[in-house]
Structure formats: structure tokens, C-alpha cells
Ligand code: GP9
């Protein structure tokens with residue numbers, strides 16, 4: 034044993050060790066090997082590309098280095114003579130994680146996350162698919178391990194010097210502090226807002242190891258630091274809600290009218306209801322949809338109900354009939370939950386289920402969430418041919434996207450195809466020079482560009498409908514179109530207000546936060562306009578009624594068989610058939626006259642609607658559908 038406080042001697046030991054060629058080689062092999070393989074990972078899965086000297090590549094590389102330095106510092110403090118073995122064990126463990134990440138990434142286009150790991154048996158690619166997913170160059174992932182093993186073997190002869198704990202501690206803490214400081218700096222300089230939309234960006238900017246730390250932090254916050262136990266009271270709250278709901282008398286209008294038919298549901302990006310049946314100087318903005326309305330059921334008082342997950346929340350609402358999360362995106366917060374979703378219900382009836390969206394599959398955590406929601410197949414940006422002339426805004430234009438998606442469907446079996454358009458994404462700049470639609474006085478404005486985008490989407494839908502007819506699908510497919518959310522933030526909607534002739538009040542704003550819901554079932558010739566108030570949560574029960582199946586777990590209502598209409602918005606405002614309650618004002622106004630309501634006129638609804646959000650939040654937060662509930 035060396036005297037613990039003999040610092041001079043200890044320092045000498047480190048120095049001797051550093052200049053010992055074998056030991057120095059071990060550290061070099063560890064760092065160089067790891068840096069190479071972690072960088073290889075990012076490049077091989079396509080997260081990073083181009084020169085390593087450019088940002089974010091250099092940021093990713095240097096953060097990875099500091100992360101490794103931190104790992105080495107921890108090992109150095111915790112282990113004395115066994116430090117080289119410990120380093121090898123750490124190396125092997127991280128390598129296993131990396132191999133799992135690479136396989137998972139090549140299949141699902143994102144690294145493994147903890148909620149996924151919790152149900153790995155459901156999603157892990159196995160057997161044959163592993164061979165297919167591996168590349169010969171992946172050998173890089175294990176290249177330094179034989180070197181480390183060989184050196185370790187040599188150390189058995191030369192021995193490993195002991196370093197007193199205080200020396201190890203001081204050195205380790207110093208190195209760790211430098212590493213953490215550097216990592217924080219790199220974190221602050223990266224594109225942090227993007228981390229909320231696409232976790233792949235964490236790996237792209239700060240390296241795959243940092244990605245896992247970020248993921249663990251999010252998981253711990255969500256699952257360990259908060260109470261997730263479904264209590265008796267929670268169960269009662271949920272069961273009571275569904276019991277009361279089933280007591281509401283129901284008619285059976287349109288029941289089963291589209292039973293056994295295919296289902297195509299299209300979610301339209303930023304597509305608001307005011308676009309329909311409207312003209313600019315006599316020119317129809319959406320001629321194709323206007324034509325479709327003549328042979329569809331059109332819900333003219335239909336509201337979006339999205340929260341922090343925007344597009345993804347809309348997808349969630351329509352496929353699950355639950356409210357999205359109170360904060361953040363449900364797709365990121367609850368991808369490990371059990372859901373009684375539309376794809377699962379149709380799958381049980383023998384349908385193939387597809388989801389199409391021509392953007393990165395990791396955006397909004399879609400690749401992970403779609404597994405929980407139960408889609409068979411997710412086609413994302415990489416699955417589409419994207420010629421330069423077809424690009425609109427964020428990626429492949431909707432015209433080509435819709436036609437290519439249609440080609441990918443196996444039409445020999447009944448199918449559910451969920452298509453999410455993208456071209457009309459805010460801020461519509463790519464339509465600035467598009468002169469297919471003359472927007473008159475709005476030329477050169479964001480609003481004008483939006484109108485052009487909407488006109489483009491309408492043509493895309495027109496082309497798609499034509500193709501459906503050509504392929505004989507129009508007559509055996511239930512078609513559902515709806516918009517995902519607003520087109521403009523309130524403080525950027527001056528031109529829209531001018532166009533609609535409305536003022537800047539909260540009341541008018543909410544009144545116009547409508548998206549279309551258009552449903553065409555086979556054989557429908559004479560269109561109908563429904564004025565019942567509803568929201569995206571009602572899509573699933575309405576579709577289920579048309580297709581003739583039950584949805585006991587849906588929170589929404591069948592809009593074709595409900596007496597009372599309402600839409601609760603995620604922020605707590607709500608709209609009924611007769612009035613609008615504005616949560617940030619704490620006041621309600623008559624929808625037609627704008628008269629301010631007395632509290633007693635709406636307090637009952639208020640309590641009921643607040644409870645509805647509470648029930649949904651409890652279901653999500655406690656993963657209630659995982660348990661047996663008394664719901665029928
Ligand atoms: C991207 C698209 C946009 O995949 O869905 O999402 P948004 O920004 O509208 O939420």
C-alpha cells in the first residue's frame with residue numbers, strides 16, 4: 034500500500050504511467066477508437082454529413098470528445114488498479130448500446146429511447162433483419178476492443194500502478210469539471226428549440242452519447258419523479274366518465290354505411306376552414322374541395338384541439354380520440370402507453386394500416402409513436418422519390434406525395450391509409466413566386482402565399498381524387514379530410530382578419546379557429562352541411578359509426594348522432610353550439626350576438642368540460658389503458 038497522502042509520489046506514478054508506452058497506447062486506443070466509432074455512427078445513419086469542420090458536425094465531434102473525457106474521469110476516480118479493466122467494460126457496454134442504436138436507427142430512423150427499451154420485444158428487429166441491417170463497415174464499432182484486450186494482457190506482466198484516492202479524486206474532478214463546462218457551452222450553442230420537435234437533433238448536434246443522457250433525463254422527469262400509480266380514485270374518475278357518456282341516448286344515422294370499405298384519412302397542414310367556398314376577385318381558392326363538398330358531409334363548425342404537439346397532436350386526436358398532453362407533445366411524452374387506436378381497431382378487422390408523411394421519421398417522434406398507435410407501415414421522406422422540381426417548402430410537394438403514397442398501398446386487401454400533407458406549412462415562403470393562383474391585393478404577403486399554398490394543396494387533392502376514381506377506389510373508400518391547426522399565430526394574422534372582415538378580439542379569433550372536416554362515403558351524391566360544433570377528438574367515433582364498429586374508449590362523440598355539440602380546446606377555452614368560453618379572460622360570449630354570458634349560464638358546462646380534460650390527462654399520465662378498466 035502506498036501512503037495515501039504522498040502526493041509527490043503519486044504524481045510521479047501518473048507521470049511514469051503516462052510515459053509508459055503501453056499505458057499511453059491504451060488511453061489513445063480508447064479515445065481514438067471511441068471518437069471514430071461514435072462519429073462513424075452519426076455519419077453512417079445519416080444524422081451528419083459533409084465536412085467534419087463545419088457546424089454542427091464539429092460541435093458533435095468535440096462534444097463527443099468531452100463526453101468521453103467525462104466518462105474516463107469517472108472511471109479514473111472510481112477505480113484504482115482495475116481502471117483499465119473498468120475502461121474496457123465501459124467500452125464494451127457502450128459498444129453494445131451503439132450496435133443496438135445502429136440497428137434500430139437503420140430500421141426506425143432514430144436511436145433507441147428508454148420508453149422503447151421498456152417494450153423492446155415488440156419492436157426489436159430480429160434474425161434475418163439484423164443481418165440485413167448490418168453493414169460490413171460496422172466492424173469499426175468493435176475495432177479498438179482487440180487492441181485494448183491485447184494491451185490488458187500485457188499489463189498483467191508489467192503490472193498497473195496504484196494511484197492514491199485523493200490524487201485520483203482531484204484529477205478526476207478537475208477533468209470532469211472541464212468536460213461538463215465544455216458540454217454546457219456546446220449545448221447552449223446548439224439548436225435547442227429543435228430538440229423539442231426532433232430528438233435526433235440532440236444526437237446530430239451533441240453526439241449519440243449525449244442523446245442518451247437527454248433521453249434518460251426526459252424519462253426520469255416523466256416517469257420517476259412524478260406519481261404514475263393509477264389510484265382507485267383515478268380509476269373511478271375514468272370509469273364514471275365513460276359510464277355517463279354511454280348513458281347519452283344515441284340515434285343510428287349512417288351506421289355502418291361504409292362498413293368493410295377502405296379508409297383514407299388525410300390530415301391537411303395548416304388548412305383552415307375559411308378557405309373553402311371562398312374567392313378572390315371571383316377566383317375560387319379551393320375549386321376541387323368545393324366540388325367534393327357537393328358530394329360530402331361537411332362539418333362547418335369543426336375546431337382543432339391541438340396543444341404543444343401541433344401537427345402530431347392533431348394526428349393523435351383523430352386516431353385515438355383522447356386529448357393531447359396539457360404540456361409538450363403527447364408523441365414525445367407518452368410513446369410507451371397503451372392506446373385503443375383507429376389502426377388497432379381496423380387491424381382487428383383485417384385491415385392493413387399505413388401512415389404516410391414525407392418528412393424525417395424522427396420529427397415529432399413519429400417513428401416511435403406510430404408503433405404504440407399500431408400502424409403497420411410508416412412511409413417517411415426516405416421512402417419517396419423527391420425530384421428537385423417537386424420540392425415545395427419542407428420537402429416533397431403534396432402533389433407527388435399523395436400519388437406516390439397511393440402507389441405504395443396494397444389494394445388487394447382492405448386498408449386504412451393515413452396521409453399527412455406538408456406543403457402548406459407556415460411560413461409559406463416557397464409559394465411566393467408561384468403564379469398558379471392570382472391572390473390580387475395579397476400578392477407578396479404571407480397571407481397571399483398561404484392562399485397560394487392552399488390552392489396548391491387543393492390541386493394536389495384534385496389530382497389524388499382523380500387517380501382514386503381511375504383506379505376504382507373512389508367508390509369503395511371512405512374519405513376523410515381535415516385540417517391540423519391554425520395557419521397563422523394570432524399576432525401575425527392581420528391580413529387574414531382583413532380578408533375575413535373580422536376584428537382582432539379573442540372572441541373573433543376563436544370563432545375562426547376552425548378547420549374543415551369533410552367526409553365522403555361511397556355512394557354519397559348529395560352533400561350535406563352539418564352545423565354541430567365538434568373537434569378533432571370526434572373524428573374517430575364519427576368514422577367508427579360510419580364503418581359500423583364500436584369505440585368504447587373514445588372520449589369524443591359521433592358527430593352524426595349527437596344532440597349537443599362542443600369542442601374543448603387544449604388551452605381550456607371551449608366552444609359550444611351557442612357560445613364561446615375564453616379561458617384567458619375567464620368569460621363566455623354568445624356565438625351569434627357576442628353578448629357576454631352570466632356565469633350561471635355556463636358554469637355547469639365549465640365543470641363538466643374541465644373534468645373531461647382531467648380524465649384525458651389521467652389516462653395519458655397514468656397509462657390507464659394498460660390496466661383493466663370497467664368500460665363498455
Ligand atoms: C413536419 C410537420 C410539421 O413533419 O408535420 O409539423 P408542425 O410544425 O406543423 O407541427
Ligand code: MN
Pocket residue numbers: 302303343344517518
Ligand atoms: Mn402542422
